[in-house]
Amino acid sequence: MDSKKASALNHAELWTAWKEDGDLSAKKQLIEKYLHIVDYVSGRLAIGLPRNVSKGDLASNGVMGLIDAIDKFDYKRGLQFETYASWRVRGAILDSLRQGDWVPRSVREKAKKIETAYQQLEQKYLRTVSDTEMSEYLQVSEKEFRHMLQEVAVMTLNSLEDPIREEESETRMTLLVDEKAKNPDHKVHEFYLKEALIKGIGKLTEKEKTVVSLLYYEDLSLSEIAEVMSLSPSRISQLHSKAILRLRGALEKDKELLMHNE
Structure with missing residues (x-):
């Protein structure tokens, strides 16, 4: 032709x-x-x-x-x-x-420290912890903590948006299940992982919930979210990082419980 x-x-x-x-x-x-x-x-x-x-x-x-x-x-x-x-x-x-190994090891280590800190503190207090409490736990100033969040922002780019199945739109945000798993109990795992995610989102601050909603459900960019919320793009990036690291901590805790109960 x-x-x-x-x-x-x-x-x-x-x-x-x-x-x-x-x-x-x-x-x-x-x-x-x-x-x-x-x-x-x-x-x-x-x-x-x-x-x-x-x-x-x-x-x-x-x-x-x-x-x-x-x-x-x-x-x-x-x-x-x-x-x-x-x-x-x-x-x-x-x-x-x-x-390209574009994320330095130091940044990966900081992301893991923050994720672990959120997991342990929120398990201890059974509530959302403040930046002040996080700073004290990590033994850094609040300014340094916010800088850490900015640094690890690049680590949270694909945390919830990666597709689970090819050719379909389900992501970790919607399914949270390993499609390759052969365990017949995977439906139970899926249920508890969804529950963990719902609980994790429930523990986010209102601003963090708004950022997650606008980014993953309304499909806005971080710069567009900054305009909607009248905040700087760097502040939106920090809120996104905190939200993702909180959720990762919640899911990691849930995985440990599932493994322990098997």
Whole structure:
């Protein structure tokens, strides 16, 4: 099929031309049609990343994810390609970041310290702990604690948004279940993990709940959330980090209880 004829095809016909006839011109048009997904996903991930991470590199890896999505997508199943492509693009970018080992060990250690501190203090007091209590526990000033939160912000980018199943939109936020697990009790685990997440969200401060809701459910970027809440982007980043680390602590505690009871 020549390029002029391919350019006249509608959306469904483009998929048919590429998948059934192997028409490279149709594939090229599909890539161009969905490039906005790469721009959107790479833009969201770029917020809070170190300056040494090039936005151009993020986009380049995202394009590879988009091409992979177009190659593997089964258009006959009636699924939303945008959702599938978003996870593929996001996954390609995150894989490139992980392979580049862009997070220093010191930052990973700080994230683990904060997560453990939230877990232990909130288990001890059975309530949401303040920044002051966290600072005292970690033996740092509140200013240093806020700086730590800013540093570990890059560690929380993919904590709740990673897809559990390919080609679908379920994430840890919605399922919280290991799809590869063969244990027949996995449904019970899923129930308790959901319960743990609900309880964990319930312990967040109102601002933290708002950030999580706007980011993961309303699909706003951190900069957009900053405008909505009339706070600085750095403050939103800190609130996001605290929320994610609290939730991770809650889920980690739940996993330990499940393992202990097995």
